[in-house]
Amino acid sequence: MTTTMETLVIEALASLLDMDDASRITPQTRIEDDLGIDSGLLLELFMMMEERVPNLQIDPAELRPTEFETVGKFAAMIDSSLKAAVPA
Secondary structure (H helix, E strand, C coil): CCCCHHHHHHHHHHHHHHCCCHCCCCCCCCCCCCCCHHHCCCCCCCCHHHHHHHCCCCCHHCCHHHHHEEEEHHHHHHHHHHHHHHHC
C-alpha cells in the first residue's frame, strides 16, 4: 500500500515523464535506474512537488542522493521536510 505522499510523487513522475499509465511506478521503483530521471528532470520533479505540496521548500544543496534513490525514499524525504518545517 502506498502512502499519500508516495501517491503524489508517483503522479508527479507520471506527469513529468508523460506516462498515461503510472501503474509501473511503485515505492520501490528506482528514480534514476528504472525511470531514467537525470539531474535536470530531478530538478523539475523537485519544483513540481513544491507546487503540489503546500509549505514544501526543498533546498537542493542539502540533499543526498540516497534520499531520492527510490520513489519511496523520495516521498519519505518530502514528508520529513514537511515535518521539519512545521513549528512545534
